[in-house]
Amino acid sequence: MTKSIRPLLAGNWKMNGTRASLDQIKAIADGVKAPLSEKIDTLLCPPATLLYVATALCDDSPLAIGAQDCHQQVSGAHTGDISAEMVADCFGTHVIVGHSERRRNHAESDMLVRAKAQAAHDAELVAIVCIGETADERNSGQTLDVLKRQLVGSIPDGSTAQTTVIAYEPVWAIGTGVVPTQEDVEEAHAFIRAELIQRFGKEGAHMRILYGGSVSGSNAGDLLGVAHVNGVLVGGQSLKATDFLAIYAAFERQFA
Numbered sequence: 001m002t003k004s005i006r007p008l009l010a011g012n013w014k015m016n017g018t019r020a021s022l023d024q025i026k027a028i029a030d031g032v033k034a035p036l037s038e039k040i041d042t043l044l045c046p047p048a049t050l051l052y053v054a055t056a057l058c059d060d061s062p063l064a065i066g067a068q069d070c071h072q073q074v075s076g077a078h079t080g081d082i083s084a085e086m087v088a089d090c091f092g093t094h095v096i097v098g099h100s101e102r103r104r105n106h107a108e109s110d111m112l113v114r115a116k117a118q119a120a121h122d123a124e125l126v127a128i129v130c131i132g133e134t135a136d137e138r139n140s141g142q143t144l145d146v147l148k149r150q151l152v153g154s155i156p157d158g159s160t161a162q163t164t165v166i167a168y169e170p171v172w173a174i175g176t177g178v179v180p181t182q183e184d185v186e187e188a189h190a191f192i193r194a195e196l197i198q199r200f201g202k203e204g205a206h207m208r209i210l211y212g213g214s215v216s217g218s219n220a221g222d223l224l225g226v227a228h229v230n231g232v233l234v235g236g237q238s239l240k241a242t243d244f245l246a247i248y249a250a251f252e253r254q255f256a
């Protein structure tokens with residue numbers, strides 16, 4: 001069953017965090033301990049400015065470090081961008097691509113997100129490909145159509161369960177404190193699973209599908225109980241070690 005998929009607890013710091021926040025990264029790295037760390041993966045994606053020092057801080061911890069975006073090309077005249085190779089060079093192991101904030105604020109298309117995921121794969125990084133509908137799309141009954149279009153458009157051919165994670169993040173649930181019902185999460189995740197299996201076969205059956213949007217220590221347990229939820233992608237509640245570790249404790253109750 002898909003519950004045998006190794007769960008992932010991932011944090012996305014977005015445009016938050018300076019050197020003063022390094023003590024939080026250290027506290028998270030120290031708090032991610034055995035025995036649970038032998039059963040689940042943990043990941044933190046700080047801003048690019050902290051990547052290199054964060055990976056050094058996590059040297060003795062199972063906590064992996066990733067980036068929040070990468071350019072689709074390896075190098076060149078792209079002022080302000082970072083490449084997947086640069087992330088790997090800082091010992092990052094993952095990169096988030098296609099977050100709704102980038103799709104919206106930087107007009108990123110499915111095709112561009114796919115190219116970024118491919119760049120991540122080429123640099124031997126795991127791509128966390130984000131998808132999710134807006135409130136308007138949900139209210140007009142288009143949720144599954146949107147998810148299908150984003151899945152088809154944003155995930156490169158040849159993706160595997162090792163190289164690719166899907167994050168379902170309903171846009172209206174991000175940063176709002178509003179979480180979809182368990183039925184809604186289950187419907188979306190089951191749909192995504194079916195689409196992944198149809199396209200990628202056995203690999204699709206084993207790809208991790210994360211839920212993201214207002215996840216906290218108090219709702220993580222319920223979310224993790226939903227079929228085809230193989231972990232969470234956490235924004236606001238990943239910034240402070242105590243909040244992140246409260247979610248880690250919810251994983252402990254579920255998977256230890």
Ligand SMILES: O=C(CO)COP(=O)(O)O
Nearest residue numbers: 012174175213214235236
């Ligand atoms: O966008 C998110 C993670 O990528 C979710 O953010 P919040 O957990 O703050 O709602």
